[in-house]
Each structure stands twice: as structure tokens, then as C-alpha cells.
Amino acid sequence: MDELLRIRGLTVRFYTYDGVVQALENVDLDINQKETFGLVGETGCGKTLTALSILRLIPPPGRIECGSICFNIDDENEPVDLLTISEDGIRAIRGSKISMVFQEPSAALNPVYTIGDQISEVILLHRRQELGQRALEAVNALLAETPGFISTLARPIWLMERKLYQQVIQAPSSLWLTIISRIFLVKRLLWRLKDEAQKITISVLGEVEIPDPQRLTRQYPHQLSGGMEQRAVIAMALACSPKFLIADEPTTSLDVTIQAQILELLNRLKVEWESSILYITHDLGVAAEICDRVGVMYAGSLCEIAKVDDLYANPLHPYTKALLAAVPKLGEEPHSIGGSVPDPLEPPPGCRFHPRCSSAMEKCREQVPLMRELAPGHFVACYMY
């Protein structure tokens, strides 16, 4: 299987007044084409930070210290390192090649714009050339077809529009066009771009199974239910058919029936759009439902990666075992994991899980265990094996 994303040695630190927080230590991760990779772990273990690092959105005072994130944009070109390309380069990738669905859909939508405006914005930002092409076709059709009186009146305007849209197709970000699109009245000549973006928006909203997408484009976020909002957010993420979708706990704030619908939707879209998904969750049940492979994180590093069936049938890392035991079952007392999550300011030396591990050895206190492949596709970072 082809690799889509390869993270090597990713280390993120936060320089706070209290000291250096070692948020991520040496994260190694591969994500293949057309697969769903699940990232599970407790709150604060670095799942979301891993996702934000991929988009280079770590908020200050956080810094990506070292590592590389190689991303295969398409099959013809060499993979690029997302951590070293320019600010403009990463901005062009965000939203068009890699996009993200946030945990709280009601917070991820801007309250002062309609859903249609917000989704069109993404399309206008990244698919200008395509919009120009569609607009040009519309103008050409008008020029060719409309007969008689109206056509003689409007013809000069249409000809001007055609010139502009040809420009848009040739050089969508040229200085000249930027100036034109700022001038009052003149920018009205470019209205067809918005119109076409609106049409694409409606079709994308239809893709995410929203009834009556036409009406939804005119609604504000607060007029929607949680499930609808999350669909709109997913539509926004999918608006430019990205190759890689990061879903950061997209169903956590939804109730169970909606959750099932959203999971089904993501599964269907993944197959249809041939993209990969990085699915972040703390719910092992959801991960089992949707993922092909799962990585378990603890205190800023990965401790086990395996195919989903492997992981649940045969967990190897003591932390994974404890996590699976802690899943609540009907009629049983829940098992909690003894001890608490280590202080990220002063993480324990050696394996970070050793203070809570029942089978910790002398070696665990001194050295950090490395990832090793025990069975094909099953990686564990533990000295027990």
C-alpha cells in the first residue's frame, strides 16, 4: 500500500513560564492511502497536537522542535516536508489537500455568516481556476445563445466578463486581478465566481446527506441542530476534495444516533472520494467501528500501533491492555488505571508509563523503549517483548 503521510521524530515543546512542556516526544507515524487511521488515548496525551502539527497550526508558545512530516501531494511529484515548506505553501495545502473537522461543530462555524457563505469562502480560496472555467463557460453560452435585443445591450458587459474570467484561469492570484476584485462596482463583474461557488456548495452539502441544501446555504449556524452543524463542517472540510481529512473527535459532542450517522457518512465519503482519514477519538468503540489501523498514545508518545482487529484481540502494551479493561461494560464495575497522568513539565525518565505499569522492570525506569515490529504491522514500544 502507498504511503500518504510519514511522520518521523516529531517533537513539540511548549515554552511556558513554569518550564518546558514536552507535549510530543519522537512521534513516528505512517498513514497509507485510502485508509482510516485512528489515534486513541486519554485527554491531554497529544492526539490533537499531532493533528495540529500536520497543518502547522501549533499555537504559541508551542514550537515544533524537530522531526519531519512528509506528505504525498500527488503521484507525480516528490513528497513535500510540511514542516519546512514556506508559509504560503502550507496555506495552499490547508483546506485544499489536508483539511480538518473540529470537535465542537457549533464553535467551528462563524456565527455571523451563513453556511453557504462559509463553505463558498473555502471554494473561492482554493478552486479559483476551476470556478473561472465554469464562469467562462456560462458567459460563452450566453454569448452564443441569447438572441435579439437583450443580447445587444448586454454583449459589451459579457465580453468584459469573458476577458476577466480568462485572466482568472490563467493567473488566478495576479496582482491586477486582486486590485480589480477590490474596486467597487468593477468587482461586480466577477460575480459569476461566487455564483459557481454557491452551486458547488449546494452539491457538496447534498453529498453529506443534508436535506434541502438550497435552504441550508441561507441559514446561520445557530439555526441548525448539532448533527446538521457537524455535517456542514464536514462539507466545508470536503469542499476542495482533500486527499487527507483530519477528524478531531467529530462525534464527541453528538448523541449516539447522530454519531452513528456521521460515522457511516465518513466511511462512505472515504471510499467515494478515495481519501485517507486521521480519526482522533478517546472512544475505543468508535475507533473499532471506523478505523483500519489504530495508534495508542500516552503522554506525548505512541506506545502501540496495530491493525484494528489485532489491537482488540491481542493488545500487547500494558497501557493498551489497561485501556481496554477500562471500557465500561454492562453489569460490571469499571476498572480504572491506577495512578495519574504524568506531569508533562517533568515526565518520568525512561518509559513514561512505568509509574503506573504493573509489570515495570528496572530497565523501564532508565531507558525509553523504542518502537519494534513484533508481528507484521503490529508495533509496540515496550521492553516486555
Next chain:
Amino acid sequence: MTELRFWLYQARKNPLSLVGIAIVLIFVIIAILAPFLAPPPEGHIDAYQIPRDGYSPTPKPPSQEYKFGTTQGQYDIFYGVIWGTRSAFKVGLLVIGMVLVIGILLGSIAGYFGGLVDEIIMRITDIFMAFPPLILAMAITVALGPSLNSVIIALTLVSWPIYTRLIRGDILTVREEDYVEAARGVGSSHLRIIARHILPNSIYPTLIMASLDIGAVVLSAAALSFLGLGAPEGYADWGQMIQFSRNWIVGPPGNPLAYWYTVTIPGLFILFFVLGWNLLGDAFRDILDPRLAKR
């Protein structure tokens, strides 16, 4: 269309805001129609210069020719207050306009980027805010030489720090919202994020304060004029009209209200102007803020 209906609905719900809108509208009409309400006499060079009827220091009561009477130095009160409306709008709108531009620019830079830039801009606002505003405005006007333009510059320099801080504070809260992160996540540039996602969500308190402040600015300008630091003598300006009447607040013994028109008429104009803008500010709050009660 539905927006407009919603606005009208909001305005009807709060009759005081309608009063505010009406008062400000009346003043706008007065300012626009000034040349017709109080036509400058033949051969008058500067229309803002109040025509005078002789040089006698004693005010004359309202008459056929001078509807509101004349004040000290025989300046026509009617002409003064009508053309003074234009000066009031000029001062209020110019000062608030400039303050908004400076405040939005510096406030969003400080709030959005944070760090050292924020620190520098905020310390400069601290320096300005360390002085009592009216005293600082007086000092600046004196330094620039008394005139209406100096008053405008002085009041701008005194008020921008408050606006910068207000906008910065609102931007700081909105900056952390998820939708800003989401906008960054779809590849928007800094400028686009500030202009399209942060400002529309954080500008309302500032706009409301601006409309409340137009009245306050006119009041401060009147205070400066009253102290003799504003417009040159004879210039149509409400503050100056009140200055003229300073010696005539109380009339001669036995008839204390003899010169009531010299104080009361310009005073009423200032009062209603400030009241109108204050009520309008409240109306703006009800109408503009989409987060308020739009269900």
C-alpha cells in the same frame, strides 16, 4: 428584506431608540439646510462667521429680525446655533472617524499578533491614558494654536487609546474561538482572518461606544471652546455661544432671567445633540448585534 424588517421590529420594540433616531435626523436636516434656514447676509465671505449687529456688549432679546436674540457683542444666536450644528457634526464625526481608523488598525494588530508588538502598542496607550483627558486635550490645543482643527486633532489624540484597548480586548477573546482556528485550517491569510472572521465578531461594542461618544466628543469640544481654546471669535460653534453668555447667566438685580436666551438656547442644542446620540447608541446595540435576541 427580512433584515430590514427585523431592524424595524427591533426599533419599534424600543420607542426611545426611535426618539434618538428622530433627534439625530433633525440635526442632520438642520445641518444640511443651514444655508436656507439662516442665509448668510450679502457680501459675507465666511459662512461660518456669525453676522453681528453692532458691537454693544449687552445682549438683545429675540425680535423679528433676530429670532433667538443676540448675544454679547451682538452676534446673532439663531445663526450661530444653526451653523454651529455643522461644526458639531464636523467635530464629532471627524474625531470618531479618525479614532475608529486608528483604534481598529492598532487594536487588531496588537490583539491578533500579540507578543512584543502588543506590548509596545499597549504601553503607548498607557502613556496617553496616564493624563487626564481634558487637560491633555487643552495642552495639545494650546500647543497647536487655538482653532477648530486643533480641537479635532487634540480630541483624537486623547480618545484613540481607549478604542485601541477596547478593540484589542474583544479581539483577544474572539481570536481563541474555534472558527478562527478553522479559518486558519482552511488556509486563510492573516489579513483575511482579521477582516472577515475576527472583526465582524468583535466590532459591535466599539461601534456602540463610537455612537455614544459622538455626543461626548461634542461636549468636550464645547468645553474647550468655552475655555477659549476652540474656534476663533465669532465662529459658529455651540461652545463659543455659551462662552459669550458666561457673563449673562444671571441678569440685573430684580430681573435674574433677563438674558435667559443667551445660555438656554445653545445649551438646549448641545443637550439634545448629546441625548440624541446616546439614544442612538442604545438603538445600535439593539439592532446591530446579531448575537442579541435574533431567534
